[in-house]
Amino acid sequence: MSSRLPRITDATRRARLGRSHLLSPAHRARTAEEVAHALVALHATDPATVYLSVCARLAEPSAQAVDRALYEDVTLVKLLSMRRTLFAVTTELAPYVDASTARAVAERERRILLRHLTEHGEGGVHWDEERLAETERAALAALAARGEATTAELNKDVPALRESIVTSPDKPYAARQSVGSRVLRQLASDGHIRRARPRGSWTSSMFAWAAVAPLPEVPVRRAKAEVxxxxxxxxxxxxxxxxxxxxxxxxxxxxxxxxxxxxxxVELTAGEGRALPEDLDRRDDSAPWAALLPGLDPTTMGWRRRDWYLDPALVPALFDRAGNAGPTVWWNGRVVGGWALRADGEVAWRLLADAGREAEAAVAAEAERLAGWLDGQRVTPRYRTPLERALAE
Incomplete structure (x- = not known):
């Protein structure tokens, strides 16, 4: 690598996280939309992640603030997009994520759905593109009549949705799936419907569906450049x-x-990297900060190579076997431990690296802050990790 390239050290990268990811107390946000904007996209596969990720970065954390953005103002929308993962993004960025990534994902998902329907549908009913289109039209009409509805409610209105398919029928892990759940997920991927407020607490995965207006169209190349x-x-x-x-x-x-x-x-420790020109001479304050971030948090999951902020020796305790991050404890741009919520509402945490007394005091304060706004709400990560399980006992 040419020595003439601007060099950005790992220490500089870690120092920037406090400001750019709104983790330093001096740089916390006022709204959920500001957090989503700063992080580009919030992991939403686990419903609780959006709330926990946002509130970790709010000056005044509140689940109600996230509710408002997702379900009242609808200034955050969920799209099946990058890596076929569900993300919440701002309505301003949504057209770019849709054009750059989500449309291709939706097309792939439709091919898979149609193959499963034609090859593994039960009851002797023949499925093809025409029947799938008819079923989708019927589901949209039923949803329009109800305003909002769960998959179970729409299944009552559209008989075809009550049918089932069996995936991997000849395998030990064969599973029966509802046609309704797959069709409605496809309609969401295609941008016709959205996930509305959950039926239950904000940690619930049982949500209603609502119709949505089409997103503005953006040329694919322009969209990818913006993302x-x-x-x-x-x-x-x-x-x-x-x-x-x-x-x-x-x-x-x-x-x-x-x-x-x-x-x-630019030159990085990991090799040649890329940066925006305006970031080459950027300086960030070095005020110390601690953070308790949830499983699948964007900061933990933002890069493929993570050893500049995560000691590889900590991975077995903090990630599951599929590579999903569990709850993590951060100190000044490094992952130094993990945390869990116990049944009695206590936030239990453990440092896996010697970070010093200042770090311990700061982490304890963050744990108290987290427990305060949760106010007894029970949260169990969808993807559980060894340390989280141990701490939750």
């Missing part, structure tokens, strides 16, 4: 491999998007 630019602004500097992993794009698409975004090469 790449936003990722660099929030997560940069990073490598091509980081952005490829985060988006799920091809390497060719990544390189084109980075060039279109105006990224410039």
């Amino acid at each position: 790449a630019r936003r990722w660099l602004a929030s997560f940069g500097p990073g490598t091509e491999a980081d952005l490829k992993w985060w988006t799920g794009w091809s390497l060719g698409d990544v390189r084109t998007a980075l060039a279109d975004a105006g990224a410039v090469p």
